[in-house]
Amino acid sequence: MAVGDADAADAAASAAGETLTATVVGASGFAGGELLRILAGHPNFDLAGATSREYAGKSVGSVHPNLRGSDLRFSDPADLDSVDVVFAATPHGVSMAQIDQFYESADTVVDLSADFRLNTEAQYDQWYDGHDAPEYLDEAVYALPELHREELPGADLIAAGGCNATATILGLYPLFDGGVLSGGERIVADVKVGSSEGGAGGGKASSHPERSGVVRPYAPTGHRHEAEIEQELGASVSFTAHAVDMVRGAAATCHVFPDGPVSKGDLWSAFRGTYDDEHFVRLQSGGSGVYRYPEPKAVAGTNYAEVGFELDPGNERLVVFSAIDNLVKGTAGQAVHAANLALGLEETAGLDFQGLHPVGSP
Amino acid sequence: MAVGDADAADAAASAAGETLTATVVGASGFAGGELLRILAGHPNFDLAGATSREYAGKSVGSVHPNLRGSDLRFSDPADLDSVDVVFAATPHGVSMAQIDQFYESADTVVDLSADFRLNTEAQYDQWYDGHDAPEYLDEAVYALPELHREELPGADLIAAGGCNATATILGLYPLFDGGVLSGGERIVADVKVGSSEGGAGGGKASSHPERSGVVRPYAPTGHRHEAEIEQELGASVSFTAHAVDMVRGAAATCHVFPDGPVSKGDLWSAFRGTYDDEHFVRLQSGGSGVYRYPEPKAVAGTNYAEVGFELDPGNERLVVFSAIDNLVKGTAGQAVHAANLALGLEETAGLDFQGLHPVGSP
Amino acid sequence: MAVGDADAADAAASAAGETLTATVVGASGFAGGELLRILAGHPNFDLAGATSREYAGKSVGSVHPNLRGSDLRFSDPADLDSVDVVFAATPHGVSMAQIDQFYESADTVVDLSADFRLNTEAQYDQWYDGHDAPEYLDEAVYALPELHREELPGADLIAAGGCNATATILGLYPLFDGGVLSGGERIVADVKVGSSEGGAGGGKASSHPERSGVVRPYAPTGHRHEAEIEQELGASVSFTAHAVDMVRGAAATCHVFPDGPVSKGDLWSAFRGTYDDEHFVRLQSGGSGVYRYPEPKAVAGTNYAEVGFELDPGNERLVVFSAIDNLVKGTAGQAVHAANLALGLEETAGLDFQGLHPVGSP
Amino acid sequence: MAVGDADAADAAASAAGETLTATVVGASGFAGGELLRILAGHPNFDLAGATSREYAGKSVGSVHPNLRGSDLRFSDPADLDSVDVVFAATPHGVSMAQIDQFYESADTVVDLSADFRLNTEAQYDQWYDGHDAPEYLDEAVYALPELHREELPGADLIAAGGCNATATILGLYPLFDGGVLSGGERIVADVKVGSSEGGAGGGKASSHPERSGVVRPYAPTGHRHEAEIEQELGASVSFTAHAVDMVRGAAATCHVFPDGPVSKGDLWSAFRGTYDDEHFVRLQSGGSGVYRYPEPKAVAGTNYAEVGFELDPGNERLVVFSAIDNLVKGTAGQAVHAANLALGLEETAGLDFQGLHPVGSP
The missing domain is CATH 3.40.50.720 (NAD(P)-binding Rossmann-like Domain)
Structure with missing residues (x-):
């Protein structure tokens, strides 16, 4: 055809x-x-x-x-x-x-x-x-x-x-969409990923004895997902990926240095403006309890992304967190x-699994 | 009322x-x-x-x-x-x-x-x-x-x-239901369970540093689930439970010493007879690949139980494996x-989640 | 006295x-x-x-x-x-x-x-x-x-x-000691730590079911170790700490934006100049095999720190990795x-354990 | 020569x-x-x-x-x-x-x-x-x-x-050495082992995504270590090995059905008689605290074996636990x-590492 x-x-x-x-x-x-x-x-x-x-x-x-x-x-x-x-x-x-x-x-x-x-x-x-x-x-x-x-x-x-790109893009996009950033700022994406990103093939580096309990910089610089991120955001992001001990999950911590002062209200406005109508994005920023920020565990097995942020005025920095199930x-x-x-189907069709609590790796 | x-x-x-x-x-x-x-x-x-x-x-x-x-x-x-x-x-x-x-x-x-x-x-x-x-x-x-x-x-x-009782009963029941056992035989249930069995309360023994990576006999003898097991099976089972490093899951390995010879055919006949019409029990015994026997990971998040077995004629023993998500x-x-x-509802209503692969702890 | x-x-x-x-x-x-x-x-x-x-x-x-x-x-x-x-x-x-x-x-x-x-x-x-x-x-x-x-x-x-401060300071100190940085640059320290940092007391957030498999921003901004880091380095560092699934270990990934171009030779010179005579610091930067950069697993149980780095010229960035056993x-x-x-004792006395391979969490 | x-x-x-x-x-x-x-x-x-x-x-x-x-x-x-x-x-x-x-x-x-x-x-x-x-x-x-x-x-x-044989033999030997068993009794050894037993080669079954969080019966029956066990103990043992989520460690739970009544005193007498002069065997049976029985974590990285037991008079059973670092x-x-x-050297030479606490997998 x-x-x-x-x-x-x-x-x-x-x-x-x-x-x-x-x-x-x-x-x-x-x-x-x-x-x-x-x-x-x-x-x-x-x-x-x-x-x-x-x-x-x-x-x-x-x-x-x-x-x-x-x-x-x-x-x-x-x-x-x-x-x-x-x-x-x-x-x-x-x-x-x-x-x-x-x-x-x-x-x-x-x-x-x-x-x-x-x-x-x-x-x-x-x-x-x-x-x-x-x-x-x-x-x-x-x-x-x-x-x-x-x-x-x-x-x-x-x-x-790409899974790492998705986590990073979803975290940063509201800052561009909402006018907080314009493209020339210093942005670091420090990403932590699970072992399922390595695929089903095995190999020595992903063997359980070597892969368990790691914090391993597997892509210190030059990760190919930078290309997608730049394309989708229209801005360069300094990207580094680490393998950590989970099977599923990608979590991006983005350290952002905006050109001028940004308030919490600016951030809420940007993130809500971008995501309030998005079924599969949850804003999660602070609050009480064990789970206060985005976490891969909270979305494991689901199509949800969690996105949140924190201000660090002393360092003129924003920190944005996002978490997804990479698979x-x-x-x-x-x-x-x-x-x-x-195809004109119901947007959420087939994607209604809500995830589990508690869950381990997951 | x-x-x-x-x-x-x-x-x-x-x-x-x-x-x-x-x-x-x-x-x-x-x-x-x-x-x-x-x-x-x-x-x-x-x-x-x-x-x-x-x-x-x-x-x-x-x-x-x-x-x-x-x-x-x-x-x-x-x-x-x-x-x-x-x-x-x-x-x-x-x-x-x-x-x-x-x-x-x-x-x-x-x-x-x-x-x-x-x-x-x-x-x-x-x-x-x-x-x-x-x-x-x-x-x-x-x-x-x-x-x-x-x-x-x-x-x-x-x-x-009880979760441990459920795993044990589902593994052993076909042997009684199918006439392989009559009740006076030596039966050991060696059970391995995840940390969610300890509940949401915390406590030192279930803190992550102490609980990670354990093989801990937390109920060496006298576990109260023996009461349920005996009631449901009409037979005594020597029960021992171990904490292992997963969050969800209970796996029972039952070591059974029948009074006389038992063939693989006898076992298949017993297990199929009991479970062939049961939607939530899967027989999984041998085969190829990574997952050959029942495993908690394979049913994590689901209402399925997996049950399987192996013969050990040299020791006049049967080994029965069963695995469930304890929660x-x-x-x-x-x-x-x-x-x-x-309540006359569809048997499987609300219970259609199929589980994930791969999954970590889970 | x-x-x-x-x-x-x-x-x-x-x-x-x-x-x-x-x-x-x-x-x-x-x-x-x-x-x-x-x-x-x-x-x-x-x-x-x-x-x-x-x-x-x-x-x-x-x-x-x-x-x-x-x-x-x-x-x-x-x-x-x-x-x-x-x-x-x-x-x-x-x-x-x-x-x-x-x-x-x-x-x-x-x-x-x-x-x-x-x-x-x-x-x-x-x-x-x-x-x-x-x-x-x-x-x-x-x-x-x-x-x-x-x-x-x-x-x-x-x-x-402090353990997180130690990891961060050891990674960044050669850049100041060797004249690569002077103190006004943007520096991010994205730190990943094990559950033993939470101490022996237990508590819900550190219970095994909740703590397993996390990538949890437990100190997004304002971590008190920033005070020590600033004191020891004479420079501000934007610090964020994440809990990940290990028991021991602290790994700092420092993203550094120097004022001008820096070569690999400059970095080797700085790091070697600072640490060549230090028994308990190992430079580990690239190479072949499974373990190419600093990793908490590689030093678990030992008094060693591993330090390494990578250049990211496209983003005008240096990335410095350091890893220690937090305890x-x-x-x-x-x-x-x-x-x-x-006390005038042999510097290495009592500290000769070399660590294990393989090791899990550790 | x-x-x-x-x-x-x-x-x-x-x-x-x-x-x-x-x-x-x-x-x-x-x-x-x-x-x-x-x-x-x-x-x-x-x-x-x-x-x-x-x-x-x-x-x-x-x-x-x-x-x-x-x-x-x-x-x-x-x-x-x-x-x-x-x-x-x-x-x-x-x-x-x-x-x-x-x-x-x-x-x-x-x-x-x-x-x-x-x-x-x-x-x-x-x-x-x-x-x-x-x-x-x-x-x-x-x-x-x-x-x-x-x-x-x-x-x-x-x-x-063999590592599994060693764990099993050390647990059961005092029962034979001390006259509690004579060789015809039903004995089950249900063993849980870490991923390092699979060696450094990798392979799909030992890849981190598939191997994490398992309770996997990898040798349900017919494990070759039965040969060593029988040779060293002079008795048959029904052996089953499971992979669990740790890297190092082998833990044997032995379920023993002696011919007649056995008291706790009999057991202490047997275990102490066999091991009281053995530097590398620790008896650990009950007591208070988090670690009450033998555990692989407690001996990880060391040459120690821990051995303990419990009586189950209701089922005419003894349960013996032993734990070692398999490597x-x-x-x-x-x-x-x-x-x-x-070679006539000091027995403990080179083997003085005492292990770590806390430790994860280990």
Whole structure:
């Protein structure tokens, strides 16, 4: 099917009460497993396929134990049935090579890799190595509905943001949206992430004995997510990522030095102005009890982001905290959220899990 | 209202399509929080109240961060509105003292403490200290639907089982139900539990520095759950519980010495015979991959129990494994499951969360 | 005894081959337990006493299980024997109230609280509430030998630094010592700490279910350790502390914006110039393998600090990493290290543990 | 050199005040790293070599971050210098193939694999696959000094026991040694182990996301350590091992059904009779406080074993608990302990680390 034809829009217009079919490509990874879980509980989607080269023929529950009750089996990625939506949860580089194949199967493609997040080939080349399908970069919509709600309806190529970028962008965006920052300020994003970001493959650095209890600077400088962050915010952010001991979760602490004085009222006004109508963003700033600021634990398993802030007038600094589940709001949930909007479905469909308390790692 | 009158049965008969009201008493604890979460997502329940002496007036999200989006506030337990069901998640001893007050508010009481689990005052006195309302012991139904499905419809007093007992009973019951065991055999239940079993109160032994990374025999012998286990199975079990480093979960490893040879076929036949029609029990025994036997992680946040087994002919032993989320299948989920059956609702209503993969502690 | 008399210097001059006696006041806490462990293995110290109001009469092993083999029992803090050195590991405020009592027992006092870290009463009043013994502030020596090696010999009042301050100071000091920074630059210290910093007391926020798996901003701004950092570095640092899931450890990531270009050579030169002769500081910056930068795990249980850095020219930023065990280099080990130097003992005496690999939390 | 000649005995007789040389073969693994750590701090050993095929030429600190300060580099295992002792920490099967090469380098070989633990080829063949050097099986001494103190002096081939077997044997041995058991009783060993038992290699099952928070029956039945246990105790034990969330540690809970009544006095008498003179075994049974029974955390990093018990008269059961650090008392520390005795050194030399409190995983 040709990209951009009327089919996707048609589907969107009529979909709210219907059932759409979807295939998850790369379904044995962590992000793919989350897509399976979310889509299996989604009122408007039927899972038509779940591909995995390595596990083709095996039940999805043999890899994802939470899905042990499911009858679905992994299929070979070479055999894609015709469906309404392809969700691609493959490693970086795969989607750009297979995008035409995806469009032969579906009108709408939602990609969870970095392949279509950046708007121009020049940006891509600056941070990655050579794009195979640069002609799609311009039309792809960055998935975060909090920033791209207007562009999503009818979109036929959606690029889910990177998990660390998502946490950082959601924390800082209100400062730009609300006029607190203009783009030249010093901004540090110090991010702490769980081990699921390393993927399902194992490897020595992510082995339990080596990975447990760490505070490990795994990307001290030059993290590729800086590219997305700069694109979405229109400003440079000094980014550093640390591995800490949790499985799910990304928490960004952004240290911001505005050009002049900023009051708490300015901040509340900015954050409320940006997020008051956003279902999946919760402002959480101070208060009493054990959980006073955004925390990955509080949103684990959910599509919620928590955002909060604190003033440090003595140092002329703002501190902004944001927390997400890297595999849901940071990947698979964000993808489904955007697909819901693209296809005219209920925005929250399939994304109603409220999370657990207490929860460990989680 | 008088216990045992026709109202409860009436409610049950007509409830499937209706909405019932419920109050959670003791809603600030971990079990109470799970009840809030489950009931908030339950299609047939409206949460009318959530009591907490300590937190009355505060939002439920100030204690349970996963519920931060909720408008519900804790109310004083002295003021119970009239509702269809009271779920009591109070410490042992409270429900027996307040059972008459509960029945003034509701026709159906579901109690999560140990107060009404044992059938007779004599049993109770053997393991606990003096019962305040022994006249209710006989009529209370032990909540596990896998054992008491027939007694639940119309029940107006339901006692959710203990979490460790639930894990142990679900693992061993098929051996008795299927005739593999008759009651005089040596059976050891070696149970491993998460820190949420200790409740929300804190205390030195459950502080993070002391509790992290433990394998701690916290109930070497004489655990009170032995009473429930013996009642439900009709056999004595040598029980020992260990704290291990997870927040949610109870895993029972039962070492069983049958009187004569037992084949794998005998075991499959027994377990399938007992559980093939049970939605919330999954048999998981061997196979390939990382997750080959029951594991708390695989059911974390869900109402599922996993049960599996292995033969050890060289030692004339069977080993049975079972795993649950102590706060869901072991407490709040079991309670809602039983309430669904008692009130004629869809058995799985409110209990459809499938769990996460990967998940840490969880 | 009068402070500042000749006795302490005498003791120092002759101590290297002798045995000194020591009492640990506040020995049931985590820092006190570390002092017991270190002093028990120290070739020049005899443990004369270990006080604890709560546990007086009990064996030290009943609180600190690693010391189960010891015969030592806690004694009442009111009964301090005459010894060479008092190590005080009491909560903030206790030492300032009891300093005269300490000096009646010993010539040398090593205090692990915040009571004597700041040089002037004005500084103290700015961050804390009213000092009981301000006349001692001026003479107390801040314990870090990497900064105060010259002042320690003969010192009779030593104030061990705060753990988070220690991590931050050790990371940043070479930039000032080596002339890379001059004091007006933007500096952020984003610190991640283990649960042992919360002390042995328990409490809801540090209970295992609530504390596991967190990334929790527990001191977003205004942390009191900023006072020490500013005093020791002569520069303001924007400080934010997060609780993460480990028991021991403090890791500081310092984001620094120097006024002009800085090369890797400049940094190596600064760090080597400052630390090449320091036994307990290891430079660790890049390289291959799993552990490329400073990590709390790599120094857990030891008196070592690891320090490293990375350049981020695109953002005109330096990132400096440092990692310590908060209870050793950050508290008890630092105290013994300083006492060794004050008393003329071998600098490394009692501090030779090399740490473990692999280790979990640790 | 011929095995069994006088050289080893000579070395032993004269070694106490001397320095011996040692090579660690297989030094990049976890057990090898522990040998490096222990021998580096051992007063009587000089580390002459540390071999690793994979890391030859790299510093030992590049793999074992706790040894970052060391100058030692891995060497090729093909080039073994002549030393007094070879410690072999290679995978099962390697030592039996290279035993003659080891003896060309050293008079004394201490092997940490399973290759020489069993006394006869028949035993070996029952549990493993074909032995390459069965002629050494008879002369090898099983390393546990608590059972083989008399045979160790002068031994030139020492086989360190398996970690799970060591925990189990140390818990149960007093019951046989003290006449409580005679060998036909039902005994269950339910063992919980840390992730370091899986070795340094990584792999999907031991990746942090999959391995965190587990209670995973990884060896439900048929664990090879049953062979050692039976050999050392002269009795069969029904063994089951579970992975739990810690890095170091093995804890055995042994459920024992004696033929007749046993009193607490009988047990204390048996355990004290066996262990009262054993430096590295601590009896820990009940008492007050957080740590009442043996716990891996309490011995982490040390060569201590903790052993305790409880009576369950209602079930005619004894429960015995034992806990070790699998890499120290269960492997490398046991090896050095045995070598100390074999070579006439101070029994505790190099093994004086007392462990930490608090500690996480550890």
